Amino acid sequence: MPNWCFVDFTIFHHDCEMVDRFERAFNAGQLLDEFIPMPVEYKNHGVFVPGSPAGFFPMWRQWRCQYWGTKWDIGCADGQDGSIYRINDNKLRGSFASAYAPPYDGFMTLGEMGFRFTMRFETEGFNFSGYADNDRCEVDDVDEEIAHECCDDGYVSATDMARYYEMPCEHLMDQMFFEDDLDVVSRGAFV
Numbered sequence: 001m002p003n004w005c006f007v008d009f010t011i012f013h014h015d016c017e018m019v020d021r022f023e024r025a026f027n028a029g030q031l032l033d034e035f036i037p038m039p040v041e042y043k044n045h046g047v048f049v050p051g052s053p054a055g056f057f058p059m060w061r062q063w064r065c066q067y068w069g070t071k072w073d074i075g076c077a078d079g080q081d082g083s084i085y086r087i088n089d090n091k092l093r094g095s096f097a098s099a100y101a102p103p104y105d106g107f108m109t110l111g112e113m114g115f116r117f118t119m120r121f122e123t124e125g126f127n128f129s130g131y132a133d134n135d136r137c138e139v140d141d142v143d144e145e146i147a148h149e150c151c152d153d154g155y156v157s158a159t160d161m162a163r164y165y166e167m168p169c170e171h172l173m174d175q176m177f178f179e180d181d182l183d184v185v186s187r188g189a190f191v
Contacts, residue, residue, distance in 0.1 A: 004097045005070075005097065006124070007095060008093075009093070009096075009107075009117060011116070012090055012116040019089065019090055022035075022110075026096075027076060035106075035113065036067055069106050070106070117132075
């Protein structure tokens with residue numbers, strides 16, 4: 001079970017049809033896959049194969065973390081923790097929960113499609129919160145003890161966290177979205 005990142009967001013686009021598309025995809029629980037579809041060849045790779053280029057995690061999970069910034073899609077269908085409402089024809093406001101970090105990578109890609117966004121986020125397990133928009137991602141709070149104990153080179157990695165919690169890295173990584181000891185900075189958790 002992941003640590004959840006709770007996100008409140010506002011999204012704007014000059015083209016109201018793009019806003020309609022965003023709203024439909026969010027209500028279907030498939031926002032990220034609608035705008036940043038995962039290639040079919042990654043969807044069928046759900047098991048770990050020793051020695052495979054996918055490494056520790058299935059290829060679908062690596063792809064999603066790299067391009068979406070989280071391992072699961074977001075929205076408000078099928079038990080997803082999300083809501084959305086229309087402010088006007090071009091603007092929506094909503095909230096959702098994503099796994100471990102805000103899907104900043106996905107929202108930056110939406111920005112390349114003409115969307116303007118703001119988001120405030122807070123995680124339950126890594127104890128950070130912050131703000132992001134099309135131009136920046138800033139973290140307000142980081143658990144200072146973890147940051148101090150884990151971070152000797154500018155970021156907290158899966159290996160650093162495993163060392164801090166005194167558990168095998170593989171066990172910790174199985175619970176997290178990290179792949180090949182990528183740093184949390186690339187996922188929005190700046191230290």
